[in-house]
Amino acid sequence: MDGHQLALPKEIDPGALAARPQRTWKLGQRVAQATLALLLCLGCFLSLFPWGRALTRSALLLPALLIASAPAPLVLTGDPVHFRRLTLSSASGPVFLDIYEPATPPPPIPGGREAIIDVPGAGDNRAVPQLVNLSQSLAREGVVVVNVGTPALFDYRVSARDGEAVVQAFEFLQHWPGVDRQRIGILAFSVGDLMACVGAGDPHIRDRVAFLAFLGGYVDVTSLLGTVGRRAQDVAGQTQPWQPIPTDLYVLARTVSSLLSSSDQQLLRKAFPLAATLAPPLSAQQQAQLSPDAAAYYHLLEGNEPGRVNRNLAALSPPMKALLTQLSPLSVLGQIRARIHLLHDRTDPSIPFTQAQEFAVALTRLHHPYDFAAYSIFSHVQVQSNLDLEQVLGDGSKLLGVLTSMLLVGS
Amino acid sequence: MLILSLLWAVLGLLIGALANAAKLRPATWGRGGRLVMLGLGALVALLGGWLGTWMFGALFATATALWIAVLGVALLSRLITWCNAWLHSWSAVPIKT
Numbered sequence: 001m002d003g004h005q006l007a008l009p010k011e012i013d014p015g016a017l018a019a020r021p022q023r024t025w026k027l028g029q030r031v032a033q034a035t036l037a038l039l040l041c042l043g044c045f046l047s048l049f050p051w052g053r054a055l056t057r058s059a060l061l062l063p064a065l066l067i068a069s070a071p072a073p074l075v076l077t078g079d080p081v082h083f084r085r086l087t088l089s090s091a092s093g094p095v096f097l098d099i100y101e102p103a104t105p106p107p108p109i110p111g112g113r114e115a116i117i118d119v120p121g122a123g124d125n126r127a128v129p130q131l132v133n134l135s136q137s138l139a140r141e142g143v144v145v146v147n148v149g150t151p152a153l154f155d156y157r158v159s160a161r162d163g164e165a166v167v168q169a170f171e172f173l174q175h176w177p178g179v180d181r182q183r184i185g186i187l188a189f190s191v192g193d194l195m196a197c198v199g200a201g202d203p204h205i206r207d208r209v210a211f212l213a214f215l216g217g218y219v220d221v222t223s224l225l226g227t228v229g230r231r232a233q234d235v236a237g238q239t240q241p242w243q244p245i246p247t248d249l250y251v252l253a254r255t256v257s258s259l260l261s262s263s264d265q266q267l268l269r270k271a272f273p274l275a276a277t278l279a280p281p282l283s284a285q286q287q288a289q290l291s292p293d294a295a296a297y298y299h300l301l302e303g304n305e306p307g308r309v310n311r312n313l314a315a316l317s318p319p320m321k322a323l324l325t326q327l328s329p330l331s332v333l334g335q336i337r338a339r340i341h342l343l344h345d346r347t348d349p350s351i352p353f354t355q356a357q358e359f360a361v362a363l364t365r366l367h368h369p370y371d372f373a374a375y376s377i378f379s380h381v382q383v384q385s386n387l388d389l390e391q392v393l394g395d396g397s398k399l400l401g402v403l404t405s406m407l408l409v410g411s
Numbered sequence: 412m413l414i415l416s417l418l419w420a421v422l423g424l425l426i427g428a429l430a431n432a433a434k435l436r437p438a439t440w441g442r443g444g445r446l447v448m449l450g451l452g453a454l455v456a457l458l459g460g461w462l463g464t465w466m467f468g469a470l471f472a473t474a475t476a477l478w479i480a481v482l483g484v485a486l487l488s489r490l491i492t493w494c495n496a497w498l499h500s501w502s503a504v505p506i507k508t
Contacts, residue, residue, distance in 0.1 A: 033433040
């Protein structure tokens with residue numbers, strides 16, 4: 001018998017042949033049962049539990065933020081949005097409110113709606129597409145959103161007195177139909193964090209603020225001026241070059257203008273206009289016309305004396321130093337009760353990343369509850385376009401966590 | 412809401428198919444039982460979706476439709492069989508004259 005000869009068929013066990021398809025069929029049955037059990041648990045978690053509902057909301061909101069428009073699932077399942085514009089009067093002047101609210105009544109579970117007070121940065125940002133998109137997307141998810149503005153903020157001036165506007169908006173929202181008074185949080189962008197901090201620290205509302213979230217905010221104007229003056233920031237022990245954008249210098253110049261003479265104001269306006277590019281520096285003759293106080297401030301903003309930053313900061317007049325302290329959220333942090341979420345882009349071109357680090361250090365010192373996340377998807381307070389997958393996955397998961405925490409309040 | 416309702420119905424059909432594969436269908440339903448399970452899944456998912464919309468809002472209605480459909484095909488099929496058997500046994504009791 002050679003090797004090519006076919007082997008005789010072995011004896012076949014009919015029972016073994018029948019068992020094979022039966023085993024496959026059993027496996028398929030088990031897989032189907034497991035899938036059904038998984039779907040049952042998933043459905044229950046996402047609808048019955050507050051954490052699940054918050055996760056559903058944030059998972060729908062995240063793509064809306066990343067692509068800067070509401071995705072189809074959110075449009076399909078979200079509420080229609082009702083918009084109205086109102087003006088309140090407060091001790092510090094008019095308060096402009098843009099209200100985005102769901103057009104349907106709140107569902108029985110969880111009952112009252114969550115409300116978020118948005119404090120955008122300097123300038124009139126009410127029509128900025130990303131802010132409108134955020135407000136509408138939140139409203140589609142059943143959150144009442146109020147964008148707060150004041151004449152000073154619209155005029156690119158930062159004022160601690162504007163904290164009253166946040167208090168007014170908060171008290172106004174407490175009586176808004178459908179809103180649960182224990183579920184009102186504050187979200188501030190850029191220099192809007194001063195207003196938010198002053199408002200959230202107000203004794204009338206501080207125990208009722210559900211959360212505070214700051215994107216691209218600052219904590220101390222004096223250290224901010226130091227970074228602006230040096231044109232450099234220290235990140236993790238390394239000095240990195242940092243250039244402010246013209247709007248920063250314009251806001252910093254305008255904010256202290258009430259303490260300066262009209263000729264100083266005029267020269268600073270000339271040196272730091274609201275423009276897309278930096279203006280040329282003042283001539284030696286123009287610089288000589290500045291008062292010592294204004295000259296020190298000018299050199300800090302111009303960044304032409306990086307080695308004399310501390311000396312220029314020390315040369316500022318006592319009223320100027322007092323104003324800078326007043327304009328720093330650091331001065332009111334101790335009065336805030338709510339948890340704080342800090343979000344900041346590592347390469348923020350407007351408010352240096354070190355401000356968020358200082359913010360976190362100050363909160364740690366005060367034993368204040370907070371979380372801090374560094375991102376690379378923002379350009380100051382706006383989400384960049386053309387993000388790569390690594391950025392979306394890395395920063396997206398961090399942002400999802402913060403959004404879930406914010407939306408848990410109303411879930 | 413029409414699109415959402417269609418979505419829930421399709422979801423229910425899929426869950427009905429999974430229930431068939433998981434052998435949740437009572438043996439007494441015979442061959443047509445497979446179709447009954449699909450229909451039951453679609454119907455319960457639709458009801459679950461509407462209930463979810465009313466209770467939690469439209470945002471969470473799909474998740475509600477999901478778990479209600481799974482519970483529906485798992486429990487309702489047994490309940491229907493049990494009721495059927497009970498009705499049969501009740502009608503089979505001899506009437507004393």
